[in-house]
Amino acid sequence: MTQLPHHRLPYAIQADPDSAHGYGEGTPMPWWLRGGHAQTIIPARFTRRPPRVGFRRERWATPDQDFIDLDWTTHAVQADTPLVVMFHGLEGDSGSHYAQALMHALSLRGWQGVIPHFRGCSGELNLAPRFYHSGDSAEIRWVLERMRQHHCAGGRKLLVVGISLGGNALLRMLGEDGSGAAYVHAAAAISAPLDLAAGGAALSAGFNLVYTRMFLQTLKRKSLAKLEQFPGLFDRDAMLASRDLYAFDNVVTAPLHGFADTDDYWRRAASKPVLRDIAVPTLVLNARNDPFLPARHLPGPADASAQVWLEQPEHGGHVGFMTPPAGWRRHLPLQADGRFGGHIEWLPARILKFFDSMM
Incomplete structure (x- = not known):
């Protein structure tokens, strides 16, 4: 197994011949894409995506009489290749830009991928009086143990990716289980909000409220539907009045999932305190200009075990990491089709390069 340098903090940005800034290893970002907000929004909304990946949906009954939906890739799978499980971010799903990019990269290798949806994120409201949350290590554990039993027999390697909220929940599970999670061959957490309070x-402030309002639109809609299932489950008026995630979590997320309040939830669900306990080779990738988590709250070498690779490039935004097109088109912000020039293929390539080094 090839060992990568541990705890590169901050990540060494290597100069590219055509760019003074990038993501390391000589990889540039578009010269015109400046700031964490642009590097978050444009890759997610306004740039070219890989060809859309097809899925086969499977439904699993959960131990609490609920269900989750899993989307499996349908491309041809090469023999003796690993299974890659990806847990999505807050209000994400298998159609999210990062999910499509990673699954497309797997299709080019002939590797199988699967995206388990958190409760209520597959397009159909779940049945139990609960949703999902950033520290839902029990759900991650249940899914991965079932993957091991039914899909990774005979030595097939299990590789796991968590994006944003899914990354935090994955890290919680890996830290809580320590060596007990050794059936996971390697893992990667991308743009995980490691310090939930921060x-x-x-x-909850400034331009970041744009993201908060976007999340609350769908969270409130689901919450109203949940109240139709379970009248009186939480305070409807207080939920609708919430203007930030702190207020929403205080009314809905925390009490529905066994926490006293938002402060208790964010403290107990944060993954940063358990990075020291992770025993599985794990890449933890966070851009230092991610609007969702200020760089001063990112972990340092003393916060993580020897099995954790900390990578913290100066740029990338929140699950952005956009790179320019090839040739002369890299100099043009807008392309002929009206989209911003660039692609989102660096991130899946980085994840798979890490996994390759662990094989």
């Missing part, structure tokens, strides 16, 4: 505070 991230929550960041999302």
Whole structure:
């Protein structure tokens, strides 16, 4: 197994011949894409995506009489290749830009991928009086143990990716289980909000409220539907009055999932305190200009075990990491089709390069 340098903090940005800034290893970003907000929004909304990946949906009954939906890739799978499980971010799903990019990269290799949806994120409201949350290590554990039993027999390697909220929940599970999670061959957490209190505070001020309002639109809609299932489950008026995630979590997320309040939830669900306990080779990638988590709250070498690779490039935004097109088109912000020039293929390539080094 090839060992990568541990705890590169801050990540060494290597100069590219055509760019003074990038993501390391000589990889540039578009010269015109400046600032964490642009590097978050444009890759997610306004740039070219890989060809859309097809899925086969499977439904699993959960131990609490609920269900989750999993989307499996349908491309041809090469023999003796690993299974890659990806847990999505807050209000994400298998159609999210990062999910499509990673699954497309797997299709080019002939590797199988699967995206388990958190409760209520597959397009159909779940049945139990609960949703999902940033520290839902029990759900991650249940899914991965079932993957091991039914899909990774005979030595097939299990590789796991968590994006944003899914990354935090994955890291919680890996830290809580320590060596007990050794059936996971390697893992990667991308743009995980490792310090939930710091991230929550960041999302409650300034331009970041744009992201918060976007999340609350769908969270409130689901919450109203949940109240139709379970009248009186929480305070409807207080939920509708919430203007940030702190207020929403105080009314809905925390009490529905066994926490006293938002402060208790964010403290107990944060993954940064358990990075020291992770025993599985794990890449933890956070851009230092991610609007969702200020760089001063990112972990340092003393915060993580020897099995954790900390990578913190100066640029990338929140699950952005956009790179320019090839040739002369890299100099043009807008392309002929009206989209911003660039692609989002660096991130899946980085994840798979890390996994390759662990094989």
